Amino acid sequence: MVDQSPAQKALVKLGLTRPIDLALHLPLRYEDETRITPLRNTREGDMVQIEATVTASEVQLHPRRQLVVTVEDGTGSCELRFFSFYPSHQKTMAVGARLRVRGEVRGGFWGRQMLHPAFRKAEGELPQALTPIYPTVAQLPQAYLRRAVASAMARVELPETLPPGLQPPVARFDRENGLQRPWNLRESLLFLHHPSPDVALATLQDHSHPAWQRLKAEELLAQQLSQLTAKRERALLRAPELRPAQAAGAPALHERLLAALPFALTAAQRRVGEEIAHDLARPVPMHRLLQGDVGSGKTVVAALAACVCMDAGWQCALMAPTEILAEQHFTKLIGWLEPLLAERGQQVAWLVGGQKKKERAAMLERIASGAAALVVGTHAVIQEQVQFKNLALAVIDEQHRFGVAQRLALRQKLARHGLEPHLLMMSATPIPRTLAMSYYADLDVSTIDELPPGRTPVVTKLIADSRKDQVVERIAAQVAAGRQVYWVCPLIEESEALDLSNATATHVALSEALPGVTVGLLHSRMPSAEKKAVMEAFKSGTMGVLVSTTVIEVGVDVPNASLMVIEHAERFGLSQLHQLRGRVGRGAAASACVLLYSTGDSGRLGETAKGRLKAMAETTDGFEIARRDLEIRGPGEFLGARQSGDALLRFADLATDGALLDWAREAAPQMLDQHPLLAEQHIQRWLGTKSDYLKA
Structure with missing residues (x-):
């Protein structure tokens, strides 16, 4: 195996391993090195490039050590100041040297000045396009990254994956024919890596330029395709059909729970409970997000779903991210359900990391035998040694705190039956609509949108x-x-x-x-x-x-x-x-x-x-709070661990790209139905292995 240079290792660290990864590694900003500005035409605050000759160069020691270089271009002079410098810098900027200098002009009592400008010898032709400045890390100089991107762009295959009838609402003016014609991906990428100097910089910075719009449309389409594929694959899987199997004349377990509760359910809780029960009765794995504001009563809805599951003769697991939260659920569920389960010779099991060996062994035995119809705990529930007799429903509370691997582990618990468990995820952080349409497109969402009576503002x-x-x-x-x-x-x-x-x-x-x-x-x-x-x-x-x-x-x-x-x-x-x-x-x-x-x-x-x-x-409205939180933080941070730390949208912005998201949502099913090979190519190009994250 060939040893990698620090720069090559840095490329791997940034995830830039395929030519397409480099092609999609777009500049953060641009510098205009295509023109030289005479010093007499500069104004304070201008970011300019000048070409001038060094007329003086000295190291001053007061008020602090600095290199002060004076340059003149025949129309005026400018002082360059450097507070950190090397002998090589002094050599390059020796008196008589001809330099190209780029920096911000500051006017002062002593005339024009630039602090720490970029400089090099004035050699070669001026570039014809804006110079890209890429996101990078230590050990990866811009010049190396630019060469790597240029090489990737020369090698990468970018066949059109969007069929003619599914072009996004993005156009540009074609001067030759006087027509509007869509940008394709290659044109968009070539332009964004090397924009022509006449482009309005603002349209590059705010990503409103048609080339940016094309990329955002393709990215949103890849995400929608991936999630729709995951949803369709899940629809082909089989899950236990959970219908109450009560004895003749005896009320079902969930009905008995409702009768025993010291409070009445709100209309929203009843509606959501019915949506979940309908899903559980189907032979397709439920994949539902139950969202409701803090204190809206999600736990009792989960308890009713658990009743339906246990009544059908299967086991249910409820998993929470912290022991305190798991215990809170456990205490409530014991109070509500233990009297009802005891009559059937069943119980609620408790499983957390720090349990004593003897207690843990007893719990594992009850879970394996099926005596524990409901298991409540933390991540301990999904450890390998936990063997369920027949797990049919997994409830995950505060689901954004659990990573993809953990959700996949839960789904493995029923694999030997050739079935998938139903999955109910709960969140007290409501998901704003645009986020639900984008990141949660593969989920059915139930919302408890009212608080129980008696809550004081x-x-x-x-x-x-x-x-x-x-x-x-x-x-x-x-x-x-x-x-x-x-x-x-x-x-x-x-x-x-x-x-x-x-x-x-x-x-x-x-x-x-x-x-x-x-x-x-x-x-x-x-x-x-x-x-x-x-x-x-x-x-x-x-x-x-x-x-x-x-x-x-x-x-x-x-x-x-x-x-x-x-x-x-x-x-x-x-x-x-x-x-x-x-x-x-x-x-x-x-x-x-x-x-x-x-x-x-x-x-x-x-x-x-x-x-x-x-x-x-x-x-105090959780939905309004969530909307503002999304505005402030952006979707990557808002979602936390859902994508194992990967914000899958790098270019599109859900706050401003609603029209493109709508187009992608409409285009995805058409593309999967009519052009499945192009759809697969498109997902691989944009997401690679990340598409697996969306399936958990």
Whole structure:
């Protein structure tokens, strides 16, 4: 095997392994090196290229060490300043040298100046096209990358994959015939790698140029084709038909659960429950996303689906991303279902990573024998040694936290029967419509769009952390009135240890500031038993204040908690802030969420943080929050682990490319039906192996 150079390794690191990958590696921006501007025609702030002769060059030591070079072009002079430089630079810019220099002109008291401009000897012809500046990494110089892209463009085969009747709504003017004619992919790529200097740079930067539009249309089509293929492949698979098999005259398990519940379902819960039951009765694997705002009652809908499954004589698994959330589900489901299952000689099993060996072995045995009709747990549920007797329904909560590999592992659990389990994914982060049409095109989506009665609206207040003392006074008043309070510590991305020390320091400070109040501490490093004890104390009401890291983000349900304080709220994402806020307002008491923010050394909040906090203060609607979150973060980040970290849309923007997305959605089924080989070629060109991610 030939050793790779650092630059070749860097290409692999960027995923640029096929000629098509390099061809689709498009410039971030462009520099215009096609023209020389006389110095007398330059204005302050202009980015220009000049050709001039060095008339002076010296290293100055005050106020700091710098190389100062003066150049003249016959129409004027300009001073070039470099604060970091090498002897080779001094040699290239020796007095008498003729240079081509590119940089931003600054006017000053002493005349024109450029700071750290690009420079080289004035040799050879000027380029005929704009110079591309590509996204890159260390060890991969622009010049090497440009050569690699040019070589790939010469080698890559780009036969037209779009049939004549399915051209996207993108055109250009063909001067020779005075006609509008569509761009093809090769023309678009050649143009974007080397645009002619007369193009409006703004259309390249905002991706509105027809060449960009063509690429975006092709990319969206590849995504739609891939997802439609996955959906059709899934339709050919077989799943157990889950119809209640109750004894004559006896009510079905889900009916008995409804009768036993201490509350009535909302109309939205009933509607969604019927959609799921209809799917489960079909011999095709369900692939449904159940979305609803925080507190809309998704767990009871999942419990009803589990009842249908267990009543038909099959097993169900419910998997949550954290032990705290899994336990929350487990406690609810035990309360609702255990009395009903006990009559049938069945039970609910509990499976998490940190279990004692003996307890775990007992659980595995019950799961394998089928005595455990419902299994609740964390990632432990999908480990290899967990053998189900007959798993027919898998419910995944907060599904965006689970990677593709984990969802695939769940689907393997029924493989020996030659069947696929039904899959119900739940999310309290509602998916905006454009995202559902694009990234979730292969999913059926059910939405719980109303909250159960009795939920009190949560008032959200933005308070600068300089007023923290007033917040502590408010906490004291709430606790004195018999209420409970959450205090969530900031998320420190760099280090879990810093997260922990911060939470510990806050716990000490609040304990001192609130004498006579029990202040608890909860963080991810605590042993399970300790976490459990802290949560029990808070749930039972013996603990007034709970200081926590974000482990309480989802699922924790304490109706008596009426105040949520989120410290350094500017560090959190929008959906995370909304999830945290959803922990209060679960009882009858008026509830509030205080977003404590810090402006740091600059004295002001960044625009993104300001946008997030403003959205939180203006609305409690999860769907509106999700829409704004998508605007702020873009789809790649919004979806998290769904694509194992791969944002599958590199060029298209769901916020602005709605018309192209509509075209792609209409074109995909036609192309698959009428031109299947072209469709396969198109998917391979754009997605390669990434298309597998969409099938999970």
